[in-house]
Amino acid sequence: MPHPSPPPDHVLDLFAAEGVLEPLPGGQGTSWRAGDLVLSPGHDESETWLAPIQARLAVRLDESLPHSLRLAMPVPARDGNLTVDGWAATRFEPGTTPCHDLATLRATAHLLHAHLATSVPERPDGLDARTGRWADAERQAYDADAAQRAAAGRPEAGLADLVRALTAGLDNTDLGREQLVHGDLAGNVLLDATGAPFVIDLSPAWRSPLWAEAVCVLDAVLWLGAPVAALDEWRHGVQREAMLRAALFRVLSDRPCDVERYAALGLA
DSSP, X not given: OOOOOOOOHHHHHHTTOOSOXXXXXXXXXXXXXXXXEEEEOOOOGXXXXXXXXXXXXXXXXXXXXXXXXXXXXXXXXXXXXXXXXXXXXXXXXXXXXXXXXXXXXXXXXXXXXXXXXHHOOSOOGGGGXXXXXXXXXXXXXXXXXXXXXXXXXXXXTTHHHHHHHHHHTOOOOOOOOOEEEETTOTTSEEXXXXXXXXXXXXXXXXXXXXXXXXXXXXXXXXXXXXXXXGGGGGSSHHHHHXXXXXXXXXXXXXXXXXXXXXXXXXXX
């Protein structure tokens, strides 16, 4: 499958990006390296509030030795904006490798969310302005009626039935305190040259860390080769509620959704 389109020239110019464009693995598979920058699309203009938070935490984590966790550093454009036509830039970290180990991903989630809980004690107003299919699907995952309406308007065979089955399992169990979380962690964790987790492409949401971890586990099973048995502990109690909402988020944000692949997991 060809890599999606590279950043256009005016985006490269505003970020003062130099060097040969190189597609990068990980995340949604849409990021590009240009010299010492990584450029990624799909960033909402409303997310400008996130960069100062991310930058402060990235500096604090880098100052803490030895590194147990690191975070990509956002880079503003020459006009001071943090996004250009939906593209954002972070500093490229050499010598990294993708992390597909589920235990490491889950440990990274716990550590990152502990830091975010301290760094961002109150819900940022900018979260309400987020748009796009991921923001919409995240909200629909917490509103069964909205989830079913969204599925009913989609062309994928069996999607509406799958969403009905997933929402039927919800019992509104409290998933715990909500805070700023990374809603797309699997695929966005690298290991740096020392083996420390290096988190990229922070996708903000104000949800329970348990929900964010459920999304991470689900994605690891679907896309990173983790065994289906990793879902076993998520089939009962509060973890089941978190996984059902994680599955709703993913099936509603995937375009198109591979309905059979999700149905085969037996989550509903």
